[in-house]
Amino acid sequence: MNDRGELASWLRLTLIPGIGNAARRALLNNCGLPQAIFDSSLPTLSAIIDPTLAERLLRHECRAEIEAALDWAGQPGNHLLTLADADYPQSLLSSDDPPLLLYAKGNTAVLNRPMLAVVGSRNATAQGLRDAEAFARALGEAGLTVVSGLALGIDAAAHRGALATLAGTVAVIGTGADRLYPARNETLAHEIADKGAVLSEFPLGTPALGANFPRRNRIIAGLGLGCLVVEAALRSGSLITARLAAESGREAFAIPGSIHSPLSRGCHQLIRQGAKLVESAADILEELRWGTHPAAAGDDDSSGTSTGEEERVLAVLGNTPCPLDTLAARSGLTPAALLAMLLPMELAGRVAQLPGGLYQRLH
């Protein structure tokens, strides 16, 4: 855990308006922890980022917002997770643009369990809702935590299906963690926080803004070993989530449907673009090689013996930190299958994930 001062610096870094994540990360890479950034001189910072931004960074102290966030985090079940926290979801580190700070409600331990994203249309068909719930329940029963976006329709059905299992569920929202949206899902959000977690990267009080939802989708995509789209229209947010997942080396999955259903069009487009067509949760588990490593037994302690496949991954990992793509090329496994294996290996202390998505073998 960060101490209060360090956490305040993380908050300040993320709360200063008008600075993008790329600039923030450049500062962290150059200065180290956030407090070191704010202890730097204007000329030092101006050598790293635009001088106007550097000036703004040193001027804005954001005291009131920082106090409010620290107060919020002091309430039971509320958490602030920085990129440097052990509870920060390690899977995000191998995704594009991991958030520097996450606001979490609920059980943060769930965030480092193996997850699968399940997303889809707000205006789903009755069959789509049933499928979302059934797939999520089956994935949960197999030990995968379902991550989705708390939207009406497919998202809510997926959360509900997963809530019926021990694996729990994670909702990533596009508003501040103190503002649950949509209001109709507020009860569901509280159930999720009880058995899993509700996550947001947006400052407290952030209302529902259209522009924030695609940013939220990248977190859903980054948390999952893969992304299942249950029903989606063409040009919908769910397709963006699946594309982001595929771009980060995750597997995209889609459920086909009638050619006469507009809500199957998006899934069909994904399949044409390379997403795996799935008819059952078992198809997903098979593609991820889920069941070939200890965590699949539903035991996320997974300190058991390593499997033959794990030995193979350890062998190709060698002793130099190595990105996922290189591991995939060396092992012949897909990035999604590797992620599914590396997570329990991390939990078992056999490998560590380093910033920048590098994996290192531990001896």
Next chain:
Amino acid sequence: MNDRGELASWLRLTLIPGIGNAARRALLNNCGLPQAIFDSSLPTLSAIIDPTLAERLLRHECRAEIEAALDWAGQPGNHLLTLADADYPQSLLSSDDPPLLLYAKGNTAVLNRPMLAVVGSRNATAQGLRDAEAFARALGEAGLTVVSGLALGIDAAAHRGALATLAGTVAVIGTGADRLYPARNETLAHEIADKGAVLSEFPLGTPALGANFPRRNRIIAGLGLGCLVVEAALRSGSLITARLAAESGREAFAIPGSIHSPLSRGCHQLIRQGAKLVESAADILEELRWGTHPAAAGDDDSSGTSTGEEERVLAVLGNTPCPLDTLAARSGLTPAALLAMLLPMELAGRVAQLPGGLYQRLH
């Protein structure tokens, strides 16, 4: 046209029982036309095929069956097409194991039109039947002749849809051409012979034998530029047809459906194995680049000017006969797209197809 004696020799070659097509083709390759085979000595033939088969070949004259077949061919609308006939479907030459002789009822000119295979389950759903008919009609309206197997269900619906268009339809049957099976489709068979053709490679009188249907399927696959599966269960004949099509360089297409419908399982399996998921006939036409060459205008005379793509194919074809795969590698076009372009180019006299699936540029 063959004269009667030559045709009798072709019939004799195909009617002698217990000799496979591979042996027959070896004989043709070595001796030339069938009459030359029967004029050869036993030692000569024994050097080409198994001596027992060679002995049987010279002993069996099959006079009664040959007479019956020639009588049948003398009736209006009936035809015997040998591998050497101009009306023999040229598309079969680039497929595996082209039949040496075809029995045809109807209009043989249709056999050298660009075709698409449309196949599927005998026990189709009501929606599947409507889809088969609608896709076949749209393909026919675009100038593609639909080829199918005259079975109940999807096949019959596809034939019906195609019959509503000028492009007509071809039924390839697994019984003798004088025995229409199933009996319930006899009226349909007569309509098909009126506006297209009914084809069989089996001797007259051949009853419905399970073993013959997979052989029949290879002809359906070979005739089409591609093969569309509308609805099919796992482990069904339609999947074999699609696989044979893909193995001969044709494109396989499949219509997705509900994951809860057993008759979509086969289509989903095909899509996973690389078949194109299609939602409309337009998807098929696009994949085949149909519409980029003259025949797509519904004018199968197609003596018009060549397109830019045709010029490109002619350029890569050069002056030496060349197999389809090589042409595909040189042009960057898929074999299916090439077949769709080469057919009208053949009809326009710009290229010729030689035995063995080689293409030659004509000047």
